[in-house]
Amino acid sequence: MTAKDVVPGAKTLFLPVCEWFGELGVFCGRLVRAAVTPPYEGRELLRQMDEIGTKSLPLVALAGAAIGVVLSLHTRDSLIRFGARSLLPTLIILSVIKESGPIITALVVSGRVGAGIGAELGSMKVTEQIDAIEASAVNPIKFLAATRVLACVLMLPLLTIVADFCGIMMGWVANRLVEPMSFKYYIKEGFELVEFSDLLPATLKALVFGLLIGLVGCFQGMRTKGGTEGVGRSATSAVVISSLFVILADVVLVRLIILLFQKQ
Amino acid sequence: MMETEKELGDDGDKNGGGNNNGGPAVRVKALRKSFGQQTVLDGVDLEVKRGETVTVLGRSGTGKSVLLKLIIGLQKPDAGSIEVRGEEVTNLPLDRLNEIRKKVGFLFQHAALYDSLTVEENVAFPLRRHTEMADDERKDRVRELLQRVGMEKDLEKLPADISGGMKKRVGLARALALDPEIILLDEPTAGLDPITAREIIELIAGMQQERQVSALLVTHDMRSVEALADRVALLDAGNIKAEGTLEEVRKSDDPFVSEFLQESF
Numbered sequence: 001m002t003a004k005d006v007v008p009g010a011k012t013l014f015l016p017v018c019e020w021f022g023e024l025g026v027f028c029g030r031l032v033r034a035a036v037t038p039p040y041e042g043r044e045l046l047r048q049m050d051e052i053g054t055k056s057l058p059l060v061a062l063a064g065a066a067i068g069v070v071l072s073l074h075t076r077d078s079l080i081r082f083g084a085r086s087l088l089p090t091l092i093i094l095s096v097i098k099e100s101g102p103i104i105t106a107l108v109v110s111g112r113v114g115a116g117i118g119a120e121l122g123s124m125k126v127t128e129q130i131d132a133i134e135a136s137a138v139n140p141i142k143f144l145a146a147t148r149v150l151a152c153v154l155m156l157p158l159l160t161i162v163a164d165f166c167g168i169m170m171g172w173v174a175n176r177l178v179e180p181m182s183f184k185y186y187i188k189e190g191f192e193l194v195e196f197s198d199l200l201p202a203t204l205k206a207l208v209f210g211l212l213i214g215l216v217g218c219f220q221g222m223r224t225k226g227g228t229e230g231v232g233r234s235a236t237s238a239v240v241i242s243s244l245f246v247i248l249a250d251v252v253l254v255r256l257i258i259l260l261f262q263k264q
Numbered sequence: 265m266m267e268t269e270k271e272l273g274d275d276g277d278k279n280g281g282g283n284n285n286g287g288p289a290v291r292v293k294a295l296r297k298s299f300g301q302q303t304v305l306d307g308v309d310l311e312v313k314r315g316e317t318v319t320v321l322g323r324s325g326t327g328k329s330v331l332l333k334l335i336i337g338l339q340k341p342d343a344g345s346i347e348v349r350g351e352e353v354t355n356l357p358l359d360r361l362n363e364i365r366k367k368v369g370f371l372f373q374h375a376a377l378y379d380s381l382t383v384e385e386n387v388a389f390p391l392r393r394h395t396e397m398a399d400d401e402r403k404d405r406v407r408e409l410l411q412r413v414g415m416e417k418d419l420e421k422l423p424a425d426i427s428g429g430m431k432k433r434v435g436l437a438r439a440l441a442l443d444p445e446i447i448l449l450d451e452p453t454a455g456l457d458p459i460t461a462r463e464i465i466e467l468i469a470g471m472q473q474e475r476q477v478s479a480l481l482v483t484h485d486m487r488s489v490e491a492l493a494d495r496v497a498l499l500d501a502g503n504i505k506a507e508g509t510l511e512e513v514r515k516s517d518d519p520f521v522s523e524f525l526q527e528s529f
Contacts, residue, residue, distance in 0.1 A: 127376060127379075128374065129377070129378055129379070131372070134338055135336050136390045136438075137365035138389075138393050
């Protein structure tokens with residue numbers, strides 16, 4: 001294969017990716033400008049917080065609980081092998097707070113909310129509802145996108161707390177079914193090594209995940225083309241890209257958190 | 265009732281011109297617009313005088329809806345000039361463009377009602393955004409608008425629960441909510457049965473008589489043209505092929521114009 005064969009292939013793959021990131025950058029600029037310029041969309045923001053937060057609550061709670069059970073079952077077996085069974089509460093609680101809670105919440109919200117935003121805005125785009133908002137002298141980026149992105153940013157940390165709570169509780173329940181362990185002992189032992197510096201990075205991570213989910217969902221939705229097929233594509237791509245971004249961001253953020261928050 | 269809106273408009277005029285001292289409501293000069301390789305508008309000139317209704321006719325895909333979207337600033341032209349109320353809108357900053365948009369009502373081809381909002385909320389949307397009306401006052405205004413279009417009994421319904429004709433009526437009520445000086449109508453009778461189409465035409469005619477708004481109407485429906493148009497412009501291959509009163513256009517020697525009108529009637 002010659003360089004001439006490679007270049008056209010690279011062009012067809014590389015250029016659309018560059019174009020996509022360029023458009024995303026322009027969209028972010030418009031979004032920030034729209035979000036900070038009055039009048040503010042308080043009413044729509046509250047509606048979106050309810051839509052994104054309250055309605056994701058059962059799913060996030062269930063996912064958190066499942067993670068707690070799985071962690072308890074898996075780590076218990078491993079710790080027994082190493083003769084460190086007493087560390088089980090600490091390991092469950094630290095794992096849930098530092099990693100499992102934020103990432104599982106983000107992936108669940110990405111699936112539910114990312115797809116929802118992508119499909120809703122995509123449908124509004126192809127049925128000219130976004131044009132109608134603009135023709136009514138209302139900035140659709142401020143009214144539709146800024147409110148959704150901000151709602152995702154604000155609700156993700158709260159949903160993460162719910163997932164953490166359910167994970168920790170169900171971790172104890174799963175363990176309690178196998179061996180006698182009081183709830184008081186589980187909490188006391190588990191939180192003994194947990195510090196504020198463990199909670200803050202997890203919350204910051206959730207904020208970033210919320211930003212990514214909201215941003216990608218709105219961006220993909222608002223650039224929808226091609227009727228109902230396009231709406232489907234937007235919903236799917238919103239989930240796929242936001243999930244991918246969440247996982248990649250997690251890698252970067254974990255490294256950053258270790259650098260910034262870990263005691264020397 | 266509309267003091268706030270009028271104040272906004274007056275203030276806007278002071279800040280940025282657009283006083284429209286007896287000039288046309290809309291003036292389009294040498295307007296060009298292409299999508300990729302396809303040229304849709306290729307030097308269009310058109311004028312809508314104050315209080316006048318101009319109808320744009322033409323085959324499907326000749327850029328009639330694009331023309332309306334260019335006038336309201338939803339799309340940017342490649343070249344040419346668009347004046348609305350005496351103000352050039354092609355390069356206006358968004359806040360100034362929005363002041364002009366408040367003076368222009370737009371009825372979309374498929375009504376484009378916000379499907380998460382009820383009929384009442386759809387019509388209230390521009391009022392809620394651009395006026396400082398109290399809740400009761402706004403509700404009264406919405407009911408009055410919906411009464412005019414015969415939709416006052418369907419306030420709580422969602423767009424998904426009403427027919428195409430009803431959507432057009434609600435869209436019309438929404439377009440008129442801010443008492444616009446200019447109204448852009450994109451195929452208001454398309455896809456409707458003859459009776460509903462006639463009702464929509466009568467509604468528009470009634471409102472024009474009542475309020476003397478300037479209107480630019482895009483349609484294929486010759487009954488709308490006969491009932492509403494003061495002047496007609498026939499668009500083909502990116503240009504206006506014929507312009508004048510319906511009678512004047514009917515007398516045109518252009519073979520396309522003759523064929524189009526013959527087929528339409």
